[in-house]
Amino acid sequence: MITALDVHDVRFPTAVAGDGSDAINRGDYSATYVSLKTDRGVEGAGFTFTNGRGNEITCAAVRALAHHVVGRSVEEIFASPVAFWRSLSADVQLRWLGPEKGVIHMATGAIVNAVWDLRAKLEGKPLWRLLAEMPSDELVRCVDFHHITDALTPGEATAILDKGLSGMDDRRAELERDGFPSYTTSVGWLGYPDDKVRALTRQAYAEGWRAMKMKVGGPIDDDVRRARIIREEIGPDALLMMDANQVWDVDEAIANMARLAEFDPYWIEEPTHADDVLGHARIQRAVAPVRVATGEVAANRVIFKQLLQAEAIGVMQIDACRVGGVNEVLAEILMAAKFGVPICPHAGGVGLCELVQHLAVFDYLRVGATLEGRMVEYVDHLHEHFTDPVRTRDGRYLLPTEPGYSATMKPASIAEFSFPEGPAWR
Amino acid sequence: MITALDVHDVRFPTAVAGDGSDAINRGDYSATYVSLKTDRGVEGAGFTFTNGRGNEITCAAVRALAHHVVGRSVEEIFASPVAFWRSLSADVQLRWLGPEKGVIHMATGAIVNAVWDLRAKLEGKPLWRLLAEMPSDELVRCVDFHHITDALTPGEATAILDKGLSGMDDRRAELERDGFPSYTTSVGWLGYPDDKVRALTRQAYAEGWRAMKMKVGGPIDDDVRRARIIREEIGPDALLMMDANQVWDVDEAIANMARLAEFDPYWIEEPTHADDVLGHARIQRAVAPVRVATGEVAANRVIFKQLLQAEAIGVMQIDACRVGGVNEVLAEILMAAKFGVPICPHAGGVGLCELVQHLAVFDYLRVGATLEGRMVEYVDHLHEHFTDPVRTRDGRYLLPTEPGYSATMKPASIAEFSFPEGPAWR
Structure with missing residues (x-):
């Protein structure tokens, strides 16, 4: 039985460093952090970024939704998960x-993720394994x-998942040995000067990264100059x-990508307004x-669904807590498989790497069944605040082994960075 | 100078009566009500529903945005309106x-609408006239x-607005004489039993209404039965x-509309998920x-934009406070004109009729320049709480004459229905 839902407003003062600055966002990475208390000595953790x-x-939206989960048991919830x-x-x-x-859907995601974390902990499995x-x-x-x-359709989804059972043990052994491929976004934030971009790119390449992402969307001449620096450093x-x-x-x-094409971009991410399905299709x-x-x-x-139907994307970047949590991400992963578009989850921020690694692993093990075109974003920020942080080796995520969704934040971090009363904000 | 922004959580207990019940909503009509205090003895009022x-x-979202407006003057704001x-x-x-x-965009709309109300009051004009x-x-x-x-493009928008100057005085005289056409939604809520639907339809027809809207989306046999009742009462x-x-x-x-076609519907509104541009295009x-x-x-x-580009709609239902207020509605009205789709604004709820009448009148006077296919939704609820309520005659809205956006709520109503402390909620 879930006996209470606590929500914490946790904010990390990242804006001052220019980390995470891009064409339109400059923020203090924060989590609307949900903790589900139970009468079984286990807590479910989830958040939206x-x-x-x-x-x-x-946080207010989570409180408005809390009555739908408090007083219910995980067994009851999963007896009628869509309800x-x-x-x-x-x-x-x-x-x-x-x-x-x-806001209201992100709050839904935070709560739904906490329910899945709770179930995975109760079953003693990391979320990827629970799902797979x-x-x-x-x-x-x-x-x-x-x-x-x-x-x-549900029938098509079932067929995809049934097919995914074949060879799953081999794929799991491969991931346990090699980890999951990733790429880094830490080299080319708009807030960084050119020499910092070059130094970070060189460092990342030396560390083994062979896929890197830069921000564009400033003055196009600046974008071209920065692209040239990075391409020079990483080779062809x-x-x-x-x-x-x-x-x-x-x-x-379309015009700017014609200029940037000489640097052989692998993808162009969010080229225009996120709601513009038809615009993305034209750009693609x-x-x-x-x-x-x-x-x-x-x-x-x-x-x-529409991005896939309109053939508007060649890479689908799911996010763990923008939509309504694991249940809705499952729909997205299954649709991507139906339409043959690879998934490269969005991460960064705070805790997003921790979450999406589970989703990418599930996709590979049970749905997509190939690593072709698959990479998880990796940003080396704020992992130290989690009890089960991501671990990487040679540019790959190592498989999580702790039970749950890796969403649990350290109590000391929650206390330190709670807004506005935590010591970090006083 | 705007010296302060007050926000009021105002809720009317409408859910108990079944008013406003449809396939997915059953609510207490509420307003996130914004009052801009100034040093000129005039207050700007705006809200989102x-x-x-x-x-x-x-309300929390309005508070988070308030610092962008407090301390600024209307003159300064309108010197750089897009900024x-x-x-x-x-x-x-x-x-x-x-x-x-x-949530965050609706809060933007509430504040932006209050700024326009303030400007219209300062200039002593109803908003429709200020715009026209x-x-x-x-x-x-x-x-x-x-x-x-x-x-x-801005050039196309200018050309549309220049053209709209021609004949505007005649159109205004026509509206002052006859009012603006409307339709009623008060006859066919899903919460009403058949005999109430029949009685309300008969009454509305007797009052002069020749355009009525029913809710569908329950069991299709029920929809068919209710459509038959209404069509029987209103004639062909x-x-x-x-x-x-x-x-x-x-x-x-698509399947259900094939069954309902025998009742000669004029339009089918929100046939599927609001985000599904491609779905609407297929249905159209x-x-x-x-x-x-x-x-x-x-x-x-x-x-x-996409609904228009995809030829997904034959009627565009703008809303006054779902999007970012008057500025964004102007973009929508101008795009509709470019694509030749008539505007029939969404109203009902609380205060929506008060707002959208101004937008529809502006569209007719300065943009669309025809009444063909134009109607404003009308619901006879909660107008008594406004200082400048809509007035109708023979199924038409009479032109507002008071300065402002007709958004100002009576102080006694705000006090009575403030949540949770108002007497109505205690």
Whole structure:
């Protein structure tokens, strides 16, 4: 029985360092952190990520939704997982505040993630293993197919998951040996001067990274100059991804990518407004064979459905807590498999690496079944605040082994960085 | 100078009566009510509409944005209107919570609307007149064209507005004489039993209404039965609109509209998920000549842009406070004109009729320049709480004459219905 839901407004003062600065965001990485208390001595942890100011708004949204989970048991929730999910996402009064987008949906994600963390801890498994070992029909029963049946039916989802059982043990052994491929975003934030970009790129290459992402979307001449620096440092074979964080209009994106093409970008991420499915489709047609990538602020499964239907993306970047938690991410992973688009999860911020590694591993083990085109974003920030932080080796994520969703923050970190009363903010 | 921003959590206990019940919402009509205090003895009023629980979340969002408006003057704001609008919609930390959607964007709308109300009051004009009499280039300077230049350029917008000056005096005289056409939604809520639907339809017809909207999206046999009752009562010539409030999947919408076609619907509103541009386009192709209508929860101008580009709608239902206030609605009205789609604003709730009448009148006077296919929704609820309530005659809105945006709530109503401390909630 879940006896209480505590929510913590936890903020890390990252804005001053220029870390995480891009074309439109400059924030204090923050978490709307949910802790589910139970009468079984185990706590479920989940969160949604925010950018500093406004974290109190998502905290308020969590409080407004809390009554849907307090007083229920994990067994009861998973007996009717879609009914539970809809109790949050389709609450007859709160739905109006989205619907299924923005603050209220991010709060749903925080709570839903905490429920999955709790279940995984109770079963003594890391989340990726809990998911990978679930029977297909049980996984399918966790997905709300409402509004996506024109792209994926429950029967198709079951078939994908059944097929994924084949060879799973081999893939798991491979991951346990080698880890999961990743790329780094820590080299090319817009807030960094050129010499810092060059030094960080050189350092990352020396550390073994062969896929790096830079921010674009400043003055195009600056973007070109920085791209040249990075390509010089990494040589012709390493992958260079670019991320415009939605700053361009559609035609502007097409024109700017024509100039940046000489640096052989592997993908262009968020080339325009995140809601612009048709715009992404036009850009994808124009910039091919460069891939369009997006997803970190894609509001829900309906946006992802359309991006796939419109052939607007070549890389799908799921996020663990922008949408309504694990249940909705399952829908996205399954749709990506149906449409043959590889998943490269969005991470960074605070705790996002910890979460998405589980999703990427599940995708590989049970759904996508290939590493081709798969990489998890990696940013080396703030991992020290988690009890089960990501571990990497030679540019690869090592498999999590602790039970749960790796979402649990250290109590000392929560206390130190709680806003506004924590010592870090006084 | 705006010296302070007060926000009030005002809720009306409408859920118990079944008013406003549809396929997915059942709420206590509420307003996140913003009052801008000035040193000139005039207050600006604006709000966003919510459905009850959660109104405290949009109130928190308004507080998070308030520093962008307090300490500024109306003159300063309108000297750089897009810069002001972006200070809210593209705040480097708060934008993450949308972007430009849901709670944070609705809060932006409440504040922006209050600024326009304040300006209109200071100039002694109702908002529709303030807008209709503005020079074209000043109106265009109020629009943020970011992310919509592939659909509408500033030059195109100016040309539309210049053209709209022709004949405007005649159109204004016509509206002053006859009022603006409207339709009623008060007859067919899902919460009402059949005999109440029949009685309300008969009464509305007797009162002169020749366009009525019913809710659909329950069991299809119930929808068919209720459609038959209404069509029996209104005869073959009156318009019957249907509203599914997003409950159907795409193929389900197409199948159900095939069954409802015999009742000659004029439009089908929100046939599926509000974010599903491609789904609406498929439905529009399937149900033509019945028009697809949507917009009351369309998150922003980028969603509207795509609905128009994809030829997904035959009627565009702008909302006054779901998007970022008057500035963004101007973008939507201008795009609709460019694409030749008539605007029929969404109203109802609390105060929405008061607001959208100004937008519809401006559209007719200065942009669309025809009443063909134009109607404003009308619901006879809660007007008594406003100092300048809508007035109707024979199914038409009479032109507002008081200065401002008709957004000002009576102080006694604010006090009575403030949540949770007002007498109505104790």
